[in-house]
Amino acid sequence: MNEQSMRAKVIALVANVPPAAMSAGARGARSVRGVQAHGAAGAGAVGVARADRVAHAAAAARTGYTTRAMPAAHTTSAARTRVLTTGVALALLAVAVLGRVAFAGVPNVQPVTALCIVAGIVCGRRWGFTVGISAALLSNMVLGQGAWTPFQMAGWGLAGWGAGALFGSTGLRARISSLSARWILVCAYGFVASLAFGVLLDSQIVLLFGGAMPAQTVLGIYAAGLPFNLAHAVGTVAFLAPLCIMGGACAMHNKNSGKVK
Numbered sequence: 001m002n003e004q005s006m007r008a009k010v011i012a013l014v015a016n017v018p019p020a021a022m023s024a025g026a027r028g029a030r031s032v033r034g035v036q037a038h039g040a041a042g043a044g045a046v047g048v049a050r051a052d053r054v055a056h057a058a059a060a061a062r063t064g065y066t067t068r069a070m071p072a073a074h075t076t077s078a079a080r081t082r083v084l085t086t087g088v089a090l091a092l093l094a095v096a097v098l099g100r101v102a103f104a105g106v107p108n109v110q111p112v113t114a115l116c117i118v119a120g121i122v123c124g125r126r127w128g129f130t131v132g133i134s135a136a137l138l139s140n141m142v143l144g145q146g147a148w149t150p151f152q153m154a155g156w157g158l159a160g161w162g163a164g165a166l167f168g169s170t171g172l173r174a175r176i177s178s179l180s181a182r183w184i185l186v187c188a189y190g191f192v193a194s195l196a197f198g199v200l201l202d203s204q205i206v207l208l209f210g211g212a213m214p215a216q217t218v219l220g221i222y223a224a225g226l227p228f229n230l231a232h233a234v235g236t237v238a239f240l241a242p243l244c245i246m247g248g249a250c251a252m253h254n255k256n257s258g259k260v261k
Helices: 003-014 020-035 043-064 069-102 112-123 125-143 149-167 179-210 216-256
Strands: none
Touching: 069 112, 069 125, 112 125, 112 149, 112 179, 112 216, 125 149, 149 179, 179 216
8 A cells, every 4th residue: 555545544534534435535546556557757646635635525524614614704794894884974974964954054164074084984084085075965966066066075075085094993093092192183183174175165266266366366365264264173173072072982981891791
């Protein structure tokens, strides 16, 4: 009995291979001996690999386990995560649209920027960008479309994308251990993003309606928009602060609940 036949029988014995599988392994071993008799180089390795596959298939049939079981479970978990993320993002989008319409009577005070930032942090930068551009487009169907719509879409979309990039799972959130410092940075980002959003809309006025204006007129347009931009920035922080407090409380609850035995 050569080495290949001996290994095939040992593998079959350890794996508790049924007689049919053993006979298949034996046939594989005999085929190996036949090839070796004709002097084919490397045929022994082929016979051993064939016997290993037979033993593995028999063990899988006996235990009901396959190597595809864990990837399938992982795929199911990933699908559930995607569904949950999509649901949260759509809910934030609905609140952003309704909130903007509800606060339309208050100049530049609206929750859209804050909700885009939350969407970027919680659901990722792609969803933050999607919520931003969709909120502008959908709310303007009620408030009125115009040349300002693409600029609003770009401003809110970039605010959501930037929040996801900076404070997502791979951003500053993973590097800053202090929860309070993290949320302070989020509120500071909301303040700066709101000012940038206002500057973008002021630039839209200069680009589309100003023409060849002198520098002092351009500066006058930005200066006139500064009070509205500051109101937007303060309003964004006012909407973000309670959301940060709630998020911090939930994070602390989850952290402490893991210590309870």
